[in-house]
Amino acid sequence: MTDLGEKMQRIYFDHSATTPVDPEVIREMLPYFTEKFGNASSLHSFGREARYAMENARSRVAMLIGASPEEVIFTSGGTESDNIAIKGIAFRSKSKGNHIITTKIEHPAVLATCRWLERQGFAVSYLPVASDGVVSPEDARAAITEKTILISIMHANNEIGTIQPIEEIGRMARERGIAFHTDAVQSVGKIPVDVKKMNIDLLSLSSHKIYGPKGAGALYIRKGVFIDTIIHGGGHERGLRSSTENIPGIVGLGKACELAQARMAADGARLSKMRDRIIKTVLGGIEESYLNGHPTKRLPHNAHFRFTGIEGESLLLRLDEKGIAVSTGSACSSKSLEPSHVLTSIGLNPVDSHGSLRVTLGRENTEEEMDYFLKVLPEVVKELRAMSPVWQHREDIEKWKKTMEKR
Numbered sequence: 244m245t246d247l248g249e250k251m252q253r254i255y256f257d258h259s260a261t262t263p264v265d266p267e268v269i270r271e272m273l274p275y276f277t278e279k280f281g282n283a284s285s286l287h288s289f290g291r292e293a294r295y296a297m298e299n300a301r302s303r304v305a306m307l308i309g310a311s312p313e314e315v316i317f318t319s320g321g322t323e324s325d326n327i328a329i330k331g332i333a334f335r336s337k338s339k340g341n342h343i344i345t346t347k348i349e350h351p352a353v354l355a356t357c358r359w360l361e362r363q364g365f366a367v368s369y370l371p372v373a374s375d376g377v378v379s380p381e382d383a384r385a386a387i388t389e390k391t392i393l394i395s396i397m398h399a400n401n402e403i404g405t406i407q408p409i410e411e412i413g414r415m416a417r418e419r420g421i422a423f424h425t426d427a428v429q430s431v432g433k434i435p436v437d438v439k440k441m442n443i444d445l446l447s448l449s450s451h452k453i454y455g456p457k458g459a460g461a462l463y464i465r466k467g468v469f470i471d472t473i474i475h476g477g478g479h480e481r482g483l484r485s486s487t488e489n490i491p492g493i494v495g496l497g498k499a500c501e502l503a504q505a506r507m508a509a510d511g512a513r514l515s516k517m518r519d520r521i522i523k524t525v526l527g528g529i530e531e532s533y534l535n536g537h538p539t540k541r542l543p544h545n546a547h548f549r550f551t552g553i554e555g556e557s558l559l560l561r562l563d564e565k566g567i568a569v570s571t572g573s574a575c576s577s578k579s580l581e582p583s584h585v586l587t588s589i590g591l592n593p594v595d596s597h598g599s600l601r602v603t604l605g606r607e608n609t610e611e612e613m614d615y616f617l618k619v620l621p622e623v624v625k626e627l628r629a630m631s632p633v634w635q636h637r638e639d640i641e642k643w644k645k646t647m648e649k650r
């Protein structure tokens with residue numbers, strides 16, 4: 244099927260941005276738009292029907308992460324879960340302290356929340372990461388003060404796919420009585436997550452990253468952990484997230500979790516094999532190409548490269564013309580010309596960060612699509628480098644950089 248490009252069939256390699264909704268998920272959701280449209284708070288049969296579906300979905304979400312159903316609340320997605328968790332703990336624990344620890348490579352849903360809290364009088368430590376994107380538990384330990392009330396460290400990074408040692412950091416937080424939150428939006432459903440084993444107090448997840456609908460998510464809050472409410476209203480979701488529940492979305496999330504659990508081992512094995520083939524072929528076949536992120540502690544579906552002398556944007560657009568959808572930075576920051584905060588945090592200079600490419604595979608991808616991609620990518624890189632002054636003069640640039648470093 245090497246003529247995919249000519250036929251303009253589209254190939255989607257951007258599953259960390261979002262995923263298509265699984266047909267089985269859609270099938271389960273549909274009746275909740277039509278005949279089963281009830282409000283889960285209503286006492287009549289329509290309401291009871293909606294509530295039953297919601298509680299069934301809650302059990303499925305809980306099962307996927309090793310929680311009890313009563314420890315899960317539904318939200319509108321990963322961003323809202325992060326906000327409810329972080330602000331909720333911060334305001335609840337204000338009398339104990341005002342210090343929060345997070346990392347420099349969190350998703351904006353965590354970083355912007357922390358920056359806002361700084362403006363409300365909280366102090367935040369942003370931990371650095373190594374060049375492979377891994378945060379050191381030692382750095383986390385060293386950052387703890389008597390005023391630390393929360394540690395929030397993502398499970399897996401949305402750009403470079405690096406998986407963090409959260410079990411160890413969670414244990415450390417638990418020993419010191421500090422709440423531990425993890426943004427697991429990219430890892431849940433892809434790799435095993437067990438909130439009990441991993442010592443997690445609060446965990447954010449999102450439906451649209453796991454073949455569920457957009458606009459649905461969940462927050463796990465361990466029994467015995469208390470947070471302040473930041474969304475006030477009619478008292479839905481134990482008073483922590485008021486608003487009439489999005490039953491079709493919640494049903495979809497529940498089904499997506501059930502499918503993810505059933506498919507995780509097989510999908511993970513297949514995708515990591517495909518990912519490794521991409522990595523090997525690209526690094527072996529394209530000169531001055533590099534892998535970003537950790538070589539093994541990475542999400543099974545994520546390959547993240549940088550290519551000397553190329554603009555990631557141009558690469559993305561040329562591949563798009565050939566029918567292949569990938570990403571450069573993360574989807575949320577790709578509209579900005581700023582280099583990605585994740586790539587600069589792993590030590591890349593702005594020029595190198597701009598030459599990056601994220602390939603994130605998913606359930607529906609095939610070997611034929613990979614063949615086509617691996618044929619097209621080197622051609623596109625060659626074509627762009629032929630037009631790139633940075634590539635033509637790379638040796639002079641390197642010499643100049645060395646001279647500057649010596650000064």
Ligand code: PLP
Binds near residue numbers: 350401449
């Ligand atoms: N956290 C991470 C790590 C993400 O990758 C994303 C989405 O890209 C979010 C949070 C936000 O999730 P949502 O789009 O469901 O609000």
